[in-house]
Amino acid sequence: MKKIEIFDTTLRDGSQMIGVNFSLEDKIKIAKKMDDVGIDFLECGWPSSNPKDYQFFKEIKNHKLKHSKIVAFGSTAYYKNKIEDDKNLNTIIEIEPDVANIFGKSWDLHVTDIFGITLEKNLEIVYESVKYLKEKIKEVFFTAEHFFDGYKKNKGYALSVLKEAEKAGATRIILADTNGGQHYLEIRDIIKDVKENISTEIGVHFHNDSGMATINSIESILAGAMQIHGTINGYGERCGNANLCEIIPILQLKMNYDILGDNITKLTQLSKYVSELSNFAHEIRMPFVGTNAFAHKGGVHVSAIMKNSQSYEHMSPENVGNKRVVSISDLSGKSNIKYKLKEFDLDIILDDNEITKVIKAVKSKVNKGYEYEGAEASFELLVQRELNKKVDFINVKSFRIISEENYELREVSEGTVKLEIEGNEYYTVAEGNGPVDALTKALKKALLHEYPELEKVTLSDYKVRILNSEATQSLVRVLVESKNSETGEEWSTVGVSTNIIKASWEALVDMFNYYLYNKYEKHKK
Ligand SMILES: CC(=O)SCCNC(=O)CCNC(=O)[C@H](O)C(C)(C)COP(=O)(O)OP(=O)(O)OC[C@H]1O[C@@H](n2cnc3c(N)ncnc32)[C@H](O)[C@@H]1OP(=O)(O)O
């Protein structure tokens, strides 16, 4: 089967997305990660555009890549410049990339209305720019900007631009759907016609403004293109670029092209890594690599996948390094509970009556705003409470918080707690830089008398979510993530209330309860 080249432009077109601002270090890290996954070409920036992109091409030479070729982006020479004086072309030559990719005009409207030059002059610029680079750089790609629009408006001219690039020695010719409006039904005929006019291998570059970037890329391959341009997670200008996290699995897993080999199992991790460094939440609904791509909520689905996962999954999540998720909610059935007990490695075998009891308790809690997806420790405590196991080590009598905002000095909160632990009463007070901090310290102060090992239990993250919008009377859910600083073990607990302090308190108490239950009760025979 014909080799398909994957050309990633996350670090160039991806960085044209509003909200993305990669640092130089981010760019180096992402390029190395992509190399590790086996992406063929990495377009990493426009070196004459800004100092960061320029520096990238210098810096990346200090990192030995195993597979990927580094591509520098730029344009054909500016129409007012002499080719040999064009800064953008000369900078590409200076930084010595593996490949140069320059874009030029192929839509007559752009030549006349944007450049304001003759169609002949543009052909000359395309030819001379490619030729100039080709004298110094072995691989030069020419991207025909707005090719599909240009082809439909003035086919003869659009094709003549491609022929100039070919004549000048371009090693790949890329057809770009720059405005993203191209319909997939026209792709095969257009590419067939292009292939009858030029013999250079063809690549395609789609934007997703009509939601068709993926299908357009696939259609192009079927019509004879051999290089796909796209970005991780589909990041890019406006609605984004073709999403390689969709295109790669479709080509490799559903059409049998060998794109990444076994490295395709690193795709989900790459997708999450790029989203992390882009400062965007990872899109949970993304096909193949999203957290929800293989997530099951409805009891009917969960019951079926436990018998045969093909019943509600189009493929195995492990193929792309993703995993199956089962949620617990008011749409759960017994199967969700059984699945979760197994997934959390809970050594609890429940009979039908017990499962019914647990599910009733879960649904009642979910109805009040609890969620257990990110709070697995609270789920385990809930199950054990329903089974009358010992999980509550702290008998809370009362807690109180005083917050003082002294604008000239500092903000200080004072937490007071009254508890009974192991039959002993404690009445402790502590100061903190906020109410949650003060309550955590006061609670821990009391607990340390009975369980000194709790010193190493720390709160590592704290999230608040408003569940309904009734202004200050809203219900809030607090999620607390905790850590054993000695072993690195982590667990999460949840609390819900209209009072944010009370919701926090509930999650905090269960943070310590879970540690103690896990240590003293869970493994008791
Ligand atoms: C389809 C794409 O995504 S192409 C990539 C687009 N990416 C970017 O624009 C990001 C990087 N861009 C930049 O840093 C800057 O825009 C620069 C350095 C390239 C140019 O900056 P400036 O010289 O200040 O020009 P400005 O940004 O205002 O306008 C762009 C110029 O490029 C010209 N231009 C557009 N396409 C091309 C091309 N294919 N070849 C040569 N010049 C071009 C425009 O005609 C315009 O010049 P003009 O207004 O004199 O006609």
Ligand SMILES: CC(=O)C(=O)O
């Ligand atoms: C070059 C490019 O990014 C485009 O035409 O969309």
